[in-house]
Amino acid sequence: MDFRDDAQLDSSQVQDAGRGGGGFRGGPIAIGGGITGLIALVVALVLGNLGGGGGQEAPGLQPTSNLADRCKTGADAEQDPKCEVVGVVNSIQAYWGETLQGYEQADTVLFEGGVQTGCGDATSAVGPFYCPNDRQIYLDLSFFEQLQSQFGAKGGPFAQAYVIAHEYGHHVQNLSGQLQGGSSVGTELQADCYGGVWTKQAVKTGFYEKEFTPTQIAEAMDAAAAVGDDRIQQRTQGRVDPESFTHGSSKQRVAAFQTGYDSGDPNACDPGKLQ
Structure with missing residues (x-):
């Protein structure tokens, strides 16, 4: 990911909850509680097809520990997957802190298998998501393996960064009053654009040492395409029903990300124009 080796990481922005984090009781997540994320609403409808999300720590991850002890610099982010998340989160929040007046930081919670949230109990099968009730992003790192094995994405470090940036897009929407009242598809595409x-x-x-390469950008757009409603529906149901889309088609999601990238301006992310 080309982090600056001497970049100082703030591990307090990421919580490592471990397996069954936060007193998880094994119940279903309360969709009505406002959960929103990269694929959460779609996957919640087809859990029987996707399975339970594994509950296994992704390859290369170390056991749960105090992130403050292991994630101190950009050099650590280059070597440790959890420290990489810290670095990505730090950068995203540094950007929005300078860009959005009154920005309030949101923690990312890493968990394995299941977690208790302000929006209810969730399993890994729901995918990464933002809970506006407690203003936190939830992420089981095993999802990135599933992104390749179950959704057909090519993967790569920047695919992970895209997923995290999307979820923080929802936090920005929440802070700016955009999360409620808009269409589901428009909301998700705006988060992609952000x-x-x-x-x-x-x-x-x-x-970061330098701007991201075309290959890294391609990883992000490939991940966006992999979690389009049409791709997920075709894979899980064998058919595509545009009337039931909640997150946008693969083409729409890639285009929304591209709009944000080309402009570098949040004002370009008008959800009405992205659909």
Whole structure:
């Protein structure tokens, strides 16, 4: 990911809850509680097809520990998957802190298998999501393996960064009053667009050595395409029903990310124009 080796990481922005984090009781997540994320609403409808999300720690991850002890610099982010998340989160929040007046930081919670949230109990099968009730992003790192094995994405470090940036896009929407009242598809595409905006501006946050390469950008767009409603429906149901789309088609999601990246301007992310 080309982090600056001397970049100072703030591990307090990421919580490592471990397996069954937060007193998880094994119940279903309360969709009505406002959960929103990269694929959460779609996957919640087809859990029987996707399975339970594994509950296994992704390859290369170390056991749960105090992130403050292991995630101190950009050099750590290059070597440790959880520290990489810290670096990405730090950069995203540095950007929005400078860009959005009154921005309030949101923690990312890493968990394995299941977690208790302000929006209800969730399993890994729901995918990464933002809960507006407690203003936190939830992420089981095993999802990135599923993104390749179950959704057909090519994967790569920047695919992960795109996922995290999308979820923080929802936090920005929540803070700015955009999360409620808009269409589901428009909301998700705007979050994709916000992810593209951060991608364009990330090097200015001081956490990266240089701008992202075309290959890295392609990883993000491939991940966006992989979680389009049409791709997920075809894979899980064998047919595509545009009337039931909640997150946008693969083409729409890639285009929304590209709009944000090309402009580098959050004002370009008008949900009405992205649909």
